[in-house]
Amino acid sequence: MASNPQEGAAANAPVPLTRDGWSFAARIFAAQMLLVIVVVVWLGIASYQQQARVVLDVRQSTVATVSTTLANDPFVVDALQQPDPGAGLQPYTQDILSHAPTIDFITIMTPDLLRVTHPNPAQLGKRYSGSTAQALRGQVYSEQAVGTLGRSVRTIAPVYAADGTLVGMVATGITLESLQVLYREELPQILLVSLFALLLAGFTSWSFSRYIQSATLGFGPHGLRRLYAFYFSALHSVREGLILLDRKHRIVLYNSEAARLLQLPAQTPSGGLELADAGLPDTLRELMAGGRAARDEIHLGHGSVLAVSQSNARLTGTQLPGRYRLPLRWLRVQPPTGQVLTLRDLTEVQELTGEVQSLKTFSTALRAQTHEHANRLHTIATLIENGSSDKALAFAVDDRQHSQALTDAIVRNIDDVYLSSLLVAKSAQAHERGVTLSISAEGVVRPDTFHATDIVTIVGNLLDNALDVSVGTAESTVWVEVTALEDEVIIAVADSGPGIEPEFLENLLRFGVSTKQGSAPRGLGLALVQQAVARLHGTMTIDNDAGAIFTVTLPVPPKEEHA
Template sequence: MGKLLPRSLAGQAVALQVAVVAVIVIGGSVLAVIDSRIDEERAARDQVTAVAVALADAPSVAAALEAPDPTAALQPVTEQVRAATGIAFITIMSTDGTRFTHTTPALIGQKYIGATAQALRGEVYTEEETGTLGPSIRTIAPVRAPDGRIVGMVAAGITIEKLTEAWMGQLPLILTVAVASLVVAFGGLWLIRRRLRAQTGGLAPAELRLMYEHHDAVLHAIREGLIVLDDGRAVLANDEARRLLGSVADAGENQLDMPGFLTDGVGSLDDVLTAHRGRVLMMSRSPVPGREDGAVVTIRDRSEVLEALGELDTMTRFAETLRSRAHESANRLHTIITLIEMGRADEAARSATTELELSQQLIDHMTDAVVEPTLAALLLGKIAQASERGITLTLTEDSHLTDRTAGLLQPSEMITVVGNLIDNALDAADPDDPWVEVTIVGDAASLEVTVADSGPGMDPDVFTKAQERGYSTKNGGDEAGRGLGLALVAQVVARHHGTLRAENTYGSVVTTRLGRAVNTGSTGAP
């Protein structure tokens, strides 16, 4: 069977439709023929019954049957009625079945062939019987005298041959309608085949299924978000798009709820926008030719790239700090060596131990207050960096961070938040009174980071704009590598449903809170 079907999907679909249409048309034609035969037979029965009853009820027929020569009075009448109605015969007979009239005059006087018992009981009876003219449908009705006596019978009939000729005469019309229906149907199916072939590229069902399976696998495997829009609604989104947007979800009837910024506009290339949980996304929207509300949207995540840039910037600052510390340590080492060469060993030892004690005290303070080693190293590096720039950077006595805070932020995220807030504070500190103060308080349920500086601070509008990528109060913005710090902090905070606010109190104070509210001691400017 499979070898008989065409190869392409269009051909197979149309071939099956042709078979179905042919069965329907042929079946309908057969039913029409059968219905025509049934209708003709029903009409014939009604006709012969009407003729027989009409003649039997005529007073002249009853009177003629009691006359000396019934044939002379009734034969002309019956032949006239038979010619007018087109039936095969009309026979009027006596109660014993002797014919007084017949289509063939030579048969007059002979016995009627057929059932008469029902008529003699006063019933009108219709039957199919074979008589002198062949098989026929006939009706026999009783003839009553005025006093109610049955004085004779009237039989009217139509031959099966003539009946067959009648319904066979409708076959040409039925066949013409059937052939015309097939021609119109095949023409329409041919047009459908052309359209299906154009839309499916002449591919076979197996090829289309294979193409779909590979297309679906590729769609969900690519690491770029892809969304297909139709009539302003998203009808398809791959796994990466759902991950990036977060809010993409099935909305029933194979539709998707989409953020408004994806369905607005006509066309765009690499638009930067903030979406679910503060992600920074790059979106390109390409309209589909020929479809006014159709478009293909591709989405790329810039958050991870920006976080990597922030970490790279932190590592770069670490490297600069280590370089400066190495240079400073080299100077101190040369001083100690020179004191020893001058014979002042006691002063050399005192200088070395004093420096070591100060460094150890600072390290001990950091590790006691901040148990996270990565964050402690960051703060030590920032203190050294601030010292080189002539800025006093301190970790307040209120700071206390437990090892259970890692459940709120990963070490890399904590470095991003604290490092960028300190960098911004170092850049904003007042040159005449340069200081930066850091307070970090956290436990398993909450984390609060407060960074204050002696700078002028930002009003709410500027602070809101500063959380956008590329915005900077300094010249250059994104092109100069600025405008990343606070945007990265805002992304981390949004991702963890925290808060980020700025105020001007004892200085410019920026506070980040994650988890439940944290109560900290009062802080003041140094």
Template structure:
């Protein structure tokens, strides 16, 4: 049978009650001891005051020099004894002969106690057992006109009367202790109820087990997890630290906005943050304002793969369309030959070949980076499939040294996303997209224009800074992140990204080479 409470609240309450009980009992005992010590001290002060006052009184000196000191002093000492409550007042001669006593029958008998100090003219207090029992007594010398000790005054209070006095204080001490215990019990009961609500009635072992499991889950889960409390991260697991580069002490200005936003639950929103594509879900904590649990999944590789798959799908569709068109042209050429008009067949075939070859030659001559050429050719085919006029500006020229500013992968990210946005945004009534790329060892300029309406400054700022999208499925996977990814590449290389509406919607990227630091020897 368990003799102690099971729950944490019960154990805390029991421990607190035991501690309070021990403190109250110890305090009560100390209070009783203090009452007795104070009583003894007060008794010493009182008997000393009585003895010294009576010894210094001129009437006492006069009585001691009279023929019958007892007749004068006994009534006086009886009155003083009744008024002060002392047990006895004895006036005695230097040879110990009593002139007064509480029991008149003992007058004339020798005094029992120490008188040596009084004979030397000193006042002395002691605890001694006399005719009335054990008592606290003070003996003071009485000096004659010539300064000699002509007698002594002894005053005392019995221990029995002192004991009854301090014992009379015990009921008050007991009532005070009982009141303190009842108050403490009420407080402990309230604490127990509060702890029961806060701990769910769990035992310490259960709480420890929950903590161990909680810690193991945080370390084992492959998703980033952030617990937000009052708009601040209260808990950040290792995966969230890796993905976001934040901790619980990160300043609020450095936190991603999806952690500090105050809105309803969010399920699988795409964000571009720190060069990564993140899938974010947030669930508010019930009953707690600005508190939520945020889960984060890294979709960077998946988004890249989906982007490549989307590009390959569009490219395959373009090839399929071109194959269809080529078949139509081939049938036309065969028909012209069969009709006996070979010259027209040759002219039609060479015209199409020259146009295609001219585009390839133009891009190859202007752009030295093969990956960028392939991207532009693919986008050209994609535009042709969608009936969009796609062109490369005459001043476009990219040298091999431009890869020192942006890597081929970063060039593809910037140009590919800007062209994709332009293809989607151009005016259906007059669809056209124009690309200009100029780069060398000093700077790289990328300009993509289209016939669309463009974006105002606020919309462009939100698209580049936040880059989130709720479209997470099907062909729309990864959309809404293009400008954000471009902005991250530009920011990483300290470039500029601007948008304006002039001859069309124009988005410009300019990145300058970082000058190398050369040491100078003096």
């Protein structure tokens, strides 16, 4: 039986990154609530026991005071010396009990422990069942004991006559059953306070767990670890450089490609990396500090050409899997803000572009020469047809000698085939555009002294800029001077243009700064020239003398380095 293609596709589909089990927030909330419940219950029990001890101590003090007071009452002392002490003392103690609800019984007895007063009249004349040894020795004694009314807290005090004779004892007490009633009266207050503490702690724990829920996007510990592993792998596996900046424009994260392109530390510092301490090129630092959006802007790095894009880092518009919605706006986590910067290395592309531009220059020169030679051939042919063969011959010889003289003057001093070919081609291009290209060379530039791409980038861009500004001027002239010394080569390019305004001189070599008009991105040519000069460990200066003068000084490497 053939399997269902849809089932096979579903089986091979990638598993989405979802949350499994309890989220991190749910775990924290459960742990906090368990701890809160345990603490609240423990505090409730401790409060109840403490309150019970307080009530017991108060009642113990009360019965001790009553016993001591009655033992020193003259009426009680006189009554115990009468033949029938109970006749006067029983009504007396009953009256006290009726006005003292905190006392359950008052028992007055004779020295031989016979009760003369008791709440239960049936117990009158019977022997007292509590401890009396201490009272018989003249001590006031408190205890918990089981009597006729049940277990009670009592205090027994001796009663002495005026001559010091023991005439009886007074025992006053309160039953534990009555104390339990008093304890239960305190219980609602304890429960109310415990419930309030539980609700307050629960709400605080819930609020914090909701914050954690939003901050961790609902993932549990395992999900967060897996998410971090996936994102970390993706961060360092992409070929583009990636840099993350926080709200304060500090670099907080970057991958290995970004570290290579911008020469950043291998590991991101724990507190982030300040832009001023990162050693970034000026244009990149200004882009990061400004926070503006950018898309495929060309910037120069440390020996590389970079396509840079920048956007704000936000979660808005991105729906991640979630289970809950937070109803309270003030508890929500604000979307993480900052900047995301991507870098693409275009160095190889720019090198290829330079080579293509060189070929284009050569082809343009050939086209110009072909066009000019065609005109000259037509002229020679017409002279021959008109019978002026001598003039045709003289014209052809003079043109050949002029062209050969220019080529010989360049090749004689410049053995570098790329530089000499470029100058010859630019001479033809300048002639076509109506500009005179004056070339002078002194010394000898050895072949392959410099990398072809670098020398074409430097001279080609400087000549292109000079030709652009010289077209239509009064002199319409561009001067190129190549001076080859033993240890360095000096290339100077001057034009007959209007020169460079002073405010442009300082920033002219930066990308995006140009004296040309237009909406297209400009300033890349001179920036590439500067980069090539820096790659060859040279220098470049700019001066104004009617027109602009660019002077490039390149050190000549030893023969073994360019052989």
